Amino acid sequence: MQTHEIRERFTAHFVKSGHTEVPSASLILDDPTLLFVNAGMVPFKPYFLGQQTPPFPNGTATSIQKCVRTLDIEEVGITTRHNTFFQMAGNFSFGQYFKKGAITYAWCLLTGSLEEGGYGLDPERLWVTCYLDDDEAADIWHHHIGVPKERIQRLGMADNYWSMGVPGPCGPCSEIYYDRGPEYGAEGGPIADDNRYMEIWNLVFMQNERGEGSGKGDFEILGPLPKKNIDTGLGIERVACILQGVDNVYETDLLRPVIDVAAELSGADYGSDHDRDVKFRVIADHSRTGMMLILDGVTPGNEGRGYILRRLLRRIIRSARLLGATGPTMEQFMSTIMDTMTPSFPEIKKNRERILKTAVNEETAFLKTLESGTELFDHAAAETRAQDRKTISGERAFALHDTYGFPIDLTLEMAREQGLEVDTEGFEKLMAEQKARAKADNKAKKHGHQDLSVFREFVDEHPTEFVGYENLSSESTIVGLVHNGQTITEAHPGDEVDVIVDLSPMYAESGGQLGDRGFFRYGGIEFPINDVQKIAKKVWVHKTRIPDNAQLELGAQVETVVDEAWRHAARQAHSATHLIHGALRQVLGPTAVQAGSMNKPGYLRFDFNYTEQLSPEQLAQIEDITNAVVDADYQVNTIETSLEEAKAMGAMALFGENYGDIVRVVEIGGAFSRELCGGTHVGHSSQIGPVAVLGESSVGSGVRRIEAFSGLDSFRYLSKERALAEGLAAHFKTPSNQLPERIAQLTAKLKAAEKHIAELHRQQLSSNISNFVDQAQVVNGVKVIAEQLPAGTKAGDLRTLAADIRGRCGEGAAVVVLAAEDENAKVPFVIGATKAATQRGIHCGDLVKVFGEYISGRGGGKPDMAQGSGTQAGGLDAGFSAVIEELHNFK
Known part of the structure; x- marks a missing residue:
């Protein structure tokens, strides 16, 4: 069966x-x-x-x-x-x-x-x-x-x-x-x-x-x-x-076909060796899980869900290579698992191209990382054995992870395969220090499951009737007051209160659209509403602060009023978001799937799954298509129908969103934009006003973001841009339509001048190489050149100069330490070593860590050349001395 x-x-x-x-x-x-x-x-x-x-x-x-x-x-x-x-x-x-x-x-x-x-x-x-x-x-x-x-x-x-x-x-x-x-x-x-x-x-x-x-x-x-x-x-x-x-779950009709493909691609046999079989099962299991996660909108990344997906996909790739596969494998694995799973999950079919593209792009990126990281790991493992140790240092594992993008789980796996261990405690300590330096995560995401039971009675007995599609004000009865997580009967001056009314014209935040702003009018006093949230999709919670000399009571009859200007600009931005989505899919194709959005009066951002940076031409095309739909003055239609009928109409839905049996479809320009949406919208596309695309950026691996202004905010932005262009045109005495060419000419001249100055600077530095070598001191049989170069010397120049000095040192053991303070007050430094020095066991990556301690810096690299950067130039002399002392103690 x-x-x-x-x-x-x-x-x-x-x-x-x-x-x-x-x-x-x-x-x-x-x-x-x-x-x-x-x-x-x-x-x-x-x-x-x-x-x-x-x-x-x-x-x-x-x-x-x-x-x-x-x-x-x-x-x-x-x-x-x-x-x-x-x-x-x-x-x-x-x-x-x-x-x-x-x-x-x-x-x-x-x-x-x-x-x-x-x-x-x-x-x-x-x-x-x-x-x-x-x-x-x-x-x-x-x-x-x-x-x-x-x-x-x-x-x-x-x-x-x-x-x-x-x-x-x-x-x-x-x-x-x-x-x-x-x-x-x-x-x-x-x-x-x-x-x-x-x-x-x-x-x-x-x-x-x-x-x-x-x-x-x-x-x-x-x-x-x-x-x-x-x-x-x-x-x-x-x-x-x-x-x-x-015999087992890996041999059922869902997973066994993937194992068979893995056997064909690798030339290995399944069922003859336990360790090899584990790799086959990892490929089958992770292919299915990875595919299902991508289907539900996850993209590879370095945190949270994205990290889990990345880890799964990379374990597939590495397992396939360990079995003997030499080329790309992800497309075959993903195609096979989609074939076996589609009968139970028909939505896979329309997302097939996007799933394949996401997985294959991750494979392409990781194969490059795997090649360089494996070489670095092999060197670390060989060095560990040469020192009669069984444990790869936490510093090396962290450098592989942080500097070269090599995941710690692969380092652990590869260490086990070679009979070695990894100092995971040291690695975790360095990771913790890194996280402490980074910005704190959103605290709200770290909170436990919020207790919403206080709203249970309202969900059951007093669901809010939303009348905001047709009205901007309504006569309402207060059916609930919540303060500090407890229901109350009266709210007093200064209280921050959640107010629940029987019917409301206020839009509650959902679908990327912020909640309305407005006020309650009661007893001649206006109670500002600064946010509206939705509980269980049934109860609207209006957040307000009780003004001085005022109070609210349970059962009070109030007028609930939406800020008309807020609603108008919010509708413009929300409708513009739909147009941006439609234009995006026209330009990029169906694989550009929505991954989130946020819109508020005058502004919108739209996140979508895509792996490549958009060109200026593509952005211009998206903006042009969007404004053409605005100019066409299409009527905005809203249709309430069954979920199945909406899907049959081609209406697009959001990942992770649970919809009821009856849904609301918003249609602009027919098939151009047809989405499931409960938000508020303009009546005709022309009411959106101009849409100005600000640009696009990456917000994570495989996720891009477009930002734009709408309505008056768009007009104001374009006016500022026009004023800026007119000012530049007057300054350069050039017609505005020739500004790009004029600026390009000046930029080219500036770059040429900078290049010439840099070359003169390098020549000046190179002229001192003989002096540096002649003045070298000998420490423990090793010639040491330790020099602070003139301020403004760049890291690239330091590296070039270090390589030149190392070459002048001949066949003997020599170490070169160069540092300078650059134009950004950073302190780049480079340490190089001759072949004779590395054969004695000197490792520049280790010396970089010694030097970096004195200038608040860090870095890494290979035994013969490593580099880093710090922030405290005052510690340079101490850093040079510390490296020399380290060489004094070297055996």
């Missing part, structure tokens, strides 16, 4: 039983506690935590959720049951059926005949585990289902008790195992051998509330939940393994 059919049978089984089918959420959710969705229940967390009421008619749901777990990347392929990406099929009950229902549903699907829609598993090969004191579940399994007592085993908190890891719902669980036969291990059930007895389904019975604590069992059970819930998870890949009669 193919995996796609396994999925279909699961969904059909529960839909037939009255469960609402819930599509898989994106792997990327707006949850600061998670990099990726890592369990099937994650999208349902608000319902289990009591923050929202489940919207399912029968209080039951079913889903097959995409999941990624990356904590144990290093273990991938070593065991044959775990993947970084997996599909978790689940059924959920929110206060409806409980243990008996969950157990019955699971058993019927697993053992039901193929003709009846089941999986047809032999019931005699199924074992179950229950929590130690869960007699109720054990009794259901035995008396209601008929599982013999000897195939029901009891396990403790670590195995059969579930919680989210934080205070909240928890409860015992019951797991279902399949006996794969004596060829896979010892008899005796899951307790005896969990390789032979493969876990396929976990049934969680949420019946209690847990308190504070850590670990799987170190917490207090506070008492029963008001409503008992069910959360189950069946591993699609593991069931496929059983139904397809293969």
Whole structure:
């Protein structure tokens, strides 16, 4: 049975039983506690935590959720049951059926005949585990289902008790195992051998509330939940393994084709050597996970999700090379995994080109890094052995990572392959110091899961009616006041208050558009509204500060008013964002996919997945197309329809956004721009006014950003640019249309003059080479030239001069140390060594670190030439002395 059919049978089984089918959420959710969705229940967390009421008619749901777990990347392929990406099929009950229902549903699907829609598993090969004191579940399994007592085993908190890891719902669980036969291990059930007895389904019975604590069992059970819930998870890949009669999850219909491609490209055989097989499995697993992450909008980068993706893709490339592949492989791997996964995820088809381009570009960049980094690593490993050590220093590992872009995980892998270790503690210390020097991350991203339960009653009983598409003011009733996380009945002067009203014309921040500004009018006083946020897509929270000599009370009748100028300019910018997106896709093609946006009155920025810098001609074309649509005066149409119909119309959606059954489509110029969007927009494209593209830049690997002004802000910007051009034209006594040519001529002359001056400077420095060599001192048998050169000498000149001096030193051991203060008050320095010096074990990279300590500098390089830069010129003399002292002590 193919995996796609396994999925279909699961969904059909529960839909037939009255469960609402819930599509898989994106792997990327707006949850600061998670990099990726890592369990099937994650999208349902608000319902289990009591923050929202489940919207399912029968209080039951079913889903097959995409999941990624990356904590144990290093273990991938070593065991044959775990993947970084997996599909978790689940059924959920929110206060409806409980243990008996969950157990019955699971058993019927697993053992039901193929003709009846089941999986047809032999019931005699199924074992179950229950929590130690869960007699109720054990009794259901035995008396209601008929599982013999000897195939029901009891396990403790670590195995059969579930919680989210934080205070909240928890409860015992019951797991279902399949006996794969004596060829896979010892008899005796899951307790005896969990390789032979493969876990396929976990049934969680949420019946209690847990308190504070850590670990799987170190917490207090506070008492029963008001409503008992069910959360189950069946591993699609593991069931496929059983139904397809293969040994492990890597040999199912989804992953085995990638392994076969890897074998063809590398010439290596799969199944004959464990270490080699691990590399095949890494390629298969990471190809699928990488592809699914790119599908959901992740691009390779150096932080967070982007770093995980980059790490996965680079492990694929390196594993392929270790197997024997010599050329590019990513396109074949990605094409193969997309073919196997498309039946279950049809959205792959329209994103195929973008996925391929992202993965192949990362491979191209990494192959260059791999070539240079491997050479540097091999030198570090050889030097470590030459010094009779088994550990590569943290400094070397950090230099490989920071200076040459060689990932630490590859350094660790390569060290293990050569029987060496890495000083990870030293590496981490240097990484921590680097992070301390960098700007702090956005603190909001580091916060835990925000407690929104205070808004639960409003989500359930007082959802906000938004009337802002048609009106800029409304008569409203205050139905909620929240201050410092608590509901209140009155707000007093100076209080920062979240105000909830029954209906509002204020747009709440979402979809990249900032919330409206405006005010409440009450008792002749205006209460400024400086932000509007949305809770659970149902409640508008208006943030205000109570003015002096004023107060607000629950139940008060207020007038809610939108700042008309703010709304007008915000609509212009939001509609302009749609036009920029449409123009972008016309110029760059369908692979330029939106990766985020922000618009506020008069200004917009648009992020998109693309790997190349845009040319001035492309930017000009995007701006021209956008303003042509403005000039065309297209009507802006909004259509409310079903999600499926919107997709059929070709409406574009955002990655990671969850949409309801009924969606709003905003259309400008027909097929030119048709997007799912709940924002506010102009009535006709001409109302946007002129759009001025400011430029584009990189905001991360594979992500570019366009910024632009709209409306009056665009006009003001263009007026300033015109005034600047007129001023330059008057200054240079040149017509404005000839300014580029005139400035280019002057720039060329300036560069020529600078080049001539630099050459004279180099000649002057070179004339002193003989003096430098003649004045050299001999330290421990090594000739040392240590000189501070005139201020303004550049790093490139230092390097050239050091190489020249080194060449003049002949066959003997010599070290050259040159430094200067440049025009930016930085202190570049270079250290070079002759071949005879390096043969004695002198390493310029080590000497650079000694020198750098005295000028607040750092650097690195090869044994015969290294360089760096510092900031404290006052330490140069001490730095020279320290290097000489180091050579004095050298053996």
